[in-house]
Amino acid sequence: MCVVGAGLAGAALAWRLAGARSADVEICLAVDSPDPRDASRASGGLVRAFEIDPWHRGNAERSLAELLSDPLLRKWAGYRRAGSTYILDTGRPGHRAALAAARAMSGVRVAGAADLAADGWRGLPEHAFAVCEPDAGYLSPHDLRTALITDFAARRGATLLGPVAGLERTRSGGPWRVRTVGDGPRECDVVVLATGAWTPALLRRHGWETAELTTKAIQYTQVRVAGRRPTPFVDETSGLYGRPDEDGVMLLGVPTESWGVDPDRLHAEPGLTDRAVRLAAERLPELLPGDRLRTVVAADCYGERAGLALEPVAAAGGGMFTFSAGSGGSAKTALAASAQAAHDLLRG
Ligand SMILES: Cc1cc2nc3c(=O)[nH]c(=O)nc-3n(C[C@H](O)[C@H](O)[C@H](O)COP(=O)(O)OP(=O)(O)OC[C@H]3O[C@@H](n4cnc5c(N)ncnc54)[C@H](O)[C@@H]3O)c2cc1C
Numbered sequence: 001m002c003v004v005g006a007g008l009a010g011a012a013l014a015w016r017l018a019g020a021r022s023a024d025v026e027i028c029l030a031v032d033s034p035d036p037r038d039a040s041r042a043s044g045g046l047v048r049a050f051e052i053d054p055w056h057r058g059n060a061e062r063s064l065a066e067l068l069s070d071p072l073l074r075k076w077a078g079y080r081r082a083g084s085t086y087i088l089d090t091g092r093p094g095h096r097a098a099l100a101a102a103r104a105m106s107g108v109r110v111a112g113a114a115d116l117a118a119d120g121w122r123g124l125p126e127h128a129f130a131v132c133e134p135d136a137g138y139l140s141p142h143d144l145r146t147a148l149i150t151d152f153a154a155r156r157g158a159t160l161l162g163p164v165a166g167l168e169r170t171r172s173g174g175p176w177r178v179r180t181v182g183d184g185p186r187e188c189d190v191v192v193l194a195t196g197a198w199t200p201a202l203l204r205r206h207g208w209e210t211a212e213l214t215t216k217a218i219q220y221t222q223v224r225v226a227g228r229r230p231t232p233f234v235d236e237t238s239g240l241y242g243r244p245d246e247d248g249v250m251l252l253g254v255p256t257e258s259w260g261v262d263p264d265r266l267h268a269e270p271g272l273t274d275r276a277v278r279l280a281a282e283r284l285p286e287l288l289p290g291d292r293l294r295t296v297v298a299a300d301c302y303g304e305r306a307g308l309a310l311e312p313v314a315a316a317g318g319g320m321f322t323f324s325a326g327s328g329g330s331a332k333t334a335l336a337a338s339a340q341a342a343h344d345l346l347r348g
Contacts, residue, residue: 001345002178002188004164006031007040009308009323010194011145011152012334016342018157025346028158028188029149030180038263039196039326040141042298044220044251046232046243047332048084048136049105052098056307056329061105062336068135073335076147077139082244083231084136085111085119090127095236102131109134120228120286128237138232138243141331160186167191167206167320176319190345192310192321197263197299199324208315212304217261218328219297220253221273223280227288240279249293252276263299270295302327308337310344321345 003014006029014029032038049064051057067073088095102108111119111130153159162182170177175187193199197215222245229250232243242252254276256269277289303311303325313320323341330337 001025001190001192002028002030002160002176002186003192003194003323004030004178005193005195005198005324006036006145006149007038007194007196008043008141008145008334009196009326009330009338010192011148012338013192013194013323013341014157015148015152016338017345018152018155020342020346026158027152028160028186029152030160030162030164030178031149032163037298039218039298039300040145040331042218042296043141043331044243044253045138045141045331046084046136046234046241047079047139048086048133050084050086050098050102050108050131050133051329051332052088052094053307054101055305056333057098057101059307059333059336059340062339063333064136066335067139073144077141077144079139080137081135082137084131084133085116085231085233086131086133087116087121087124087233087235087237088129088131089125089237090129091125092236099129099131107133107135120230120284122285123282124235125237132231136232139331141334173318188319190319190321192323192341192345193313194323196324196326197261197301199301199322201262203313203322206316208313208320210313210315212311213322213325214259214302215261215263215299216302216328217256217258217266217297217299218253219256219268219272219295220251221276221295222293223250223252223277223289224248224291224293225250225287225289228286230284230287235279235283238279238283240276240283242276242280250280250287250289252280252289254279259302261299266297266299268295268297300326300328300330307333308341310341
């Protein structure tokens with residue numbers, strides 16, 4: 001089996017496969033570059049158990065539970081326990097049901113307007129409720145994937161260097177030949193494209209385009225702040241999200257509307273930073289935002305169903321899958337999603 005792409009998704013999947021493999025399965029991982037500029041490098045790394053979508057929530061809960069119970073994974077990921085405040089707009093479809101589900105989750109507290117005001121929040125609509133998780137926090141997806149690749153190699157998983165330049169059948173119905181720029185060709189029965197935002201174009205190049213996958217830009221800005229910093233948060237009533245960074249700095253962002261972008265040609269939109277800073281000043285008046293230090297923009301692959309899952313590439317005619325649709329949130333689901341994908345692949 002060959003996993004193509006060594007972002008967090010591909011690294012976690014290859015690591016799972018190498019850890020669980022039966023003696024007759026060889027696993028290789030095609031690594032594009034030793035210093036990739038990808039979503040896993042750019043990611044804010046917020047992890048929590050709560051998500052609005054029930055399927056996504058299940059994966060987020062399982063991933064956080066595994067992380068919290070495994071000191072080695074926490075160390076690899078540089079995990080910081082910082083809490084999480086997820087503010088729902090219960091006037092919107094799905095949010096009321098998600099709030100009811102949150103009340104049944106362990107380690108979770110639901111907060112109303114008065115609690116949020118005590119935490120420094122202002123100007124929230126009456127129907128805003130927050131799902132608070134003290135055990136949630138953030139990690140470094142880049143550090144985690146680097147450690148997973150190292151451990152994968154130590155388990156005698158083979159690493160192929162250089163971007164995959166060719167994928168073709170050796171003969172009709174036969175294995176796939178995977179050609180990388182840096183290594184010789186490999187024959188594989190199963191190929192998994194964990195190529196993130198590069199996946200739609202890669203499928204298109206091979207004539208396997210699927211309407212379900214697209215890309216979207218994600219942007220945040222490091223902003224120096226003089227005042228009280230909140231726990232990592234998502235405010236669904238305004239779109240604002242953020243988390244504390246190094247001392248006196250916050251990451252602040254709002255969603256972009258840049259769909260279908262080329263991940264190699266992205267530009268920061270100053271208007272989004274203006275909006276994020278303005279909203280932060282309104283919603284969190286004690287934050288006192290100042291200088292903007294650096295804006296980060298990167299793309300992720302989005303699928304019809306939010307979140308990473310193994311999907312067959314029907315047009316390729318067997319043995320070809322994607323594991324790519326991080327949908328802007330798979331740092332928090334990659335552990336559980338990769339365990340499920342590895343199980344499904346090895347079960348055949
Ligand atoms: C700015 C930003 C902030 C985010 N913040 C959060 C957050 O706070 N919490 C959260 O849960 N999620 C967050 N996410 C989402 C999460 O980080 C991503 O869903 C996740 O990192 C995607 O991992 P991936 O492996 O699918 O993609 P990527 O990390 O993009 O990896 C894909 C890899 O495939 C490689 N590749 C492409 N083509 C080829 C080829 N032909 N051959 C070989 N390799 C190839 C690329 O070089 C790359 O290394 C954020 C994403 C972004 C962009």
